[in-house]
Amino acid sequence: MEKRVIDVACGSKMFWFDKDNPDVEFCDKRAIERREYYPGRYIEISPDTVCDFTALPFPDGTYKLAVFDPPHLKRAGEHSWTAMKYGVLKGDWKEMLRKGFAECFRVLDDDGVLIFKWSEIQVPLREILPLSPYPPLFGNRSGKNNSTHWLCFMKPQSRKEP
Numbered sequence: 292m293e294k295r296v297i298d299v300a301c302g303s304k305m306f307w308f309d310k311d312n313p314d315v316e317f318c319d320k321r322a323i324e325r326r327e328y329y330p331g332r333y334i335e336i337s338p339d340t341v342c343d344f345t346a347l348p349f350p351d352g353t354y355k356l357a358v359f360d361p362p363h364l365k366r367a368g369e370h371s372w373t374a375m376k377y378g379v380l381k382g383d384w385k386e387m388l389r390k391g392f393a394e395c396f397r398v399l400d401d402d403g404v405l406i407f408k409w410s411e412i413q414v415p416l417r418e419i420l421p422l423s424p425y426p427p428l429f430g431n432r433s434g435k436n437n438s439t440h441w442l443c444f445m446k447p448q449s450r451k452e453p
């Protein structure tokens with residue numbers, strides 16, 4: 292079966308109901324075997340494909356749905372649970388996210404949908420939205436202090452020659 296969905300930064304797949312869904316291409320730049328990081332706290336990152344969301348190894352127009360939940364913290368203890376679980380924004384992270392958005396839209400089919408998650412604990416969403424080539428259609432806030440945004444985008448149809 293050809294997979295219809297891609298998660299470009301799946302981490303430990305916490306928000307997935309079926310972490311082995313065969314319809315989903317799970318990607319992350321890290322793979323970590325299951326281990327106890329703190330007493331009683333386990334981490335496992337097991338993507339189908341280890342890759343960088345700034346250069347996805349998939350052809351244009353492959354997927355119907357893309358999921359993009361990149362790291363959202365600039366500051367977190369180097370060896371902290373948070374940094375281990377979610378990753379940290381380093382260097383020219385805005386350019387990294389810009390390329391990530393572009394790659395998500397590239398691998399989406401015409402009319403494909405992108406679900407983007409951003410927690411604005413340290414960086415407000417208004418700094419992130421200009422990094423996407425297209426604006427979101429709608430969104431919803433949740434979590435502590437309503438700081439987590441779930442946004443829905445749709446890729447415009449490519450112009451067809453008459």
Ligand SMILES: C[S@@+](CC[C@H](N)C(=O)[O-])C[C@H]1O[C@@H](n2cnc3c(N)ncnc32)[C@H](O)[C@@H]1O
Pocket residue numbers: 299300301302303304305306307318319320321336342343344345360361362363376377378387
């Ligand atoms: C916020 S976590 C994702 C959490 C995930 N959605 C979940 O439900 O558990 C962000 C993930 O992005 C990954 N990541 C960071 N930079 C990346 C990049 N350039 N390419 C691919 N994955 C990246 C990190 O390794 C981390 O696992």
